Amino acid sequence: MRIGAIEAGGTKFVCGVGNELGEIEDRVHFPTRRPEETMENVIAYFRDKRVDSIGIGSFGPIDLEHSSPTYGYVTTTPKPGWSGYNFVGTLKSVFDVPVGWDTDVNAAALGEATWGAAQGLDSCVYYTIGTGVGVGVYTEGNLVHGLVHPEGGHILTRRHPNDDFAGNCPYHGDCLEGMAAGPALEARWKAKGDTLPEDHPAWEMEAFYIAQAISNVILTLSPKKVILGGGVMKQAQLFPMIRAQVGSILNGYVSAKSIVSDIEHYIVAPKLGDNAGLCGALALGVRALDSRTNVRSSIQ
Ligand SMILES: Nc1ncnc2c1ncn2[C@@H]1O[C@H](COP(=O)(O)OP(=O)(O)OP(=O)(O)O)[C@@H](O)[C@H]1O
Numbered sequence: 001m002r003i004g005a006i007e008a009g010g011t012k013f014v015c016g017v018g019n020e021l022g023e024i025e026d027r028v029h030f031p032t033r034r035p036e037e038t039m040e041n042v043i044a045y046f047r048d049k050r051v052d053s054i055g056i057g058s059f060g061p062i063d064l065e066h067s068s069p070t071y072g073y074v075t076t077t078p079k080p081g082w083s084g085y086n087f088v089g090t091l092k093s094v095f096d097v098p099v100g101w102d103t104d105v106n107a108a109a110l111g112e113a114t115w116g117a118a119q120g121l122d123s124c125v126y127y128t129i130g131t132g133v134g135v136g137v138y139t140e141g142n143l144v145h146g147l148v149h150p151e152g153g154h155i156l157t158r159r160h161p162n163d164d165f166a167g168n169c170p171y172h173g174d175c176l177e178g179m180a181a182g183p184a185l186e187a188r189w190k191a192k193g194d195t196l197p198e199d200h201p202a203w204e205m206e207a208f209y210i211a212q213a214i215s216n217v218i219l220t221l222s223p224k225k226v227i228l229g230g231g232v233m234k235q236a237q238l239f240p241m242i243r244a245q246v247g248s249i250l251n252g253y254v255s256a257k258s259i260v261s262d263i264e265h266y267i268v269a270p271k272l273g274d275n276a277g278l279c280g281a282l283a284l285g286v287r288a289l290d291s292r293t294n295v296r297s298s299i300q
């Protein structure tokens with residue numbers, strides 16, 4: 001099978017072709033411009049690829065409700081031209097193949113559950129801590145959409161006692177994203193995250209916020225794995241700090257062995273590394289093809 005994959009990010013698009021084993025055979029990337037120009041690049045890439053299906057993991061918010069007249073659209077985004085853009089419909093008007101469509105973070109969660117750190121498990125939560133904070137939720141074998149889709153980057157957290165940064169989320173000020181995404185780190189410390197030394201107090205504070213989010217997700221969704229990706233998590237020293245803080249927040253209340261004695265294998269980096277996004281889109285493409293095949297066989 002030849003599966004097309006689109007990792008549609010706010011700053012760049014990655015398109016690729018792979019197979020049902022999660023192997024990526026080819027890829028390209030280009031900057032995210034206005035939708036018409038960006039989609040021209042996407043269509044030109046797939047034009048001669050003869051793919052059997054396409055999976056899209058997209059920046060959001062997006063419409064995932066199959067019964068909605070705007071299913072497949074990007075809904076409200078400050079990105080010029082993308083608000084109300086019919087992403088899936090545009091692709092389908094050119095390529096007559098099944099299209100899998102989900103958020104970039106749900107896609108990454110599915111990719112990790114299919115071929116990565118949560119392989120063989122029926123649940124995981126995937127966080128990206130980058131320009132924004134996004135959360136993908138995979139549970140009992142399904143990606144969670146619910147009313148819209150999870151937006152766990154915007155939860156409220158308790159303020160660190162030494163933190164007087166107001167927070168920079170345009171909607172909430174000091175939500176998790178407003179306090180812990182890359183731009184918040186940069187605004188608080190007046191330096192880009194990748195220039196701060198490993199022992200800088202920024203990291204203890206960063207871990208303090210991320211650990212609260214993870215503890216809340218453990219208590220509400222009980223995932224079997226928590227995967228942390230995105231640019232900020234390139235700071236590997238954050239992992240032990242976050243694990244320790246999650247342990248102290250939960251304080252023995254959740255007695256699962258994964259948390260009590262094996263937390264270094266429970267809160268982990270994406271096993272698919274920088275391929276998590278594209279492999280996630282690939283996994284969506286595989287699912288889209290499988291579900292069409294299943295529908296066909298149940299009709300026959
Ligand atoms: N090594 C690093 N250490 C700390 N922060 C970093 C590092 N590399 C990138 N960042 C920060 O991460 C952010 C970019 O995140 P990422 O690389 O995940 O890109 P993105 O795809 O734009 O983000 P998003 O996941 O929100 O779409 C920037 O704010 C950048 O300063």
Ligand SMILES: [Zn+2]
Nearest residue numbers: 154169172175
């Ligand atoms: Zn917010």
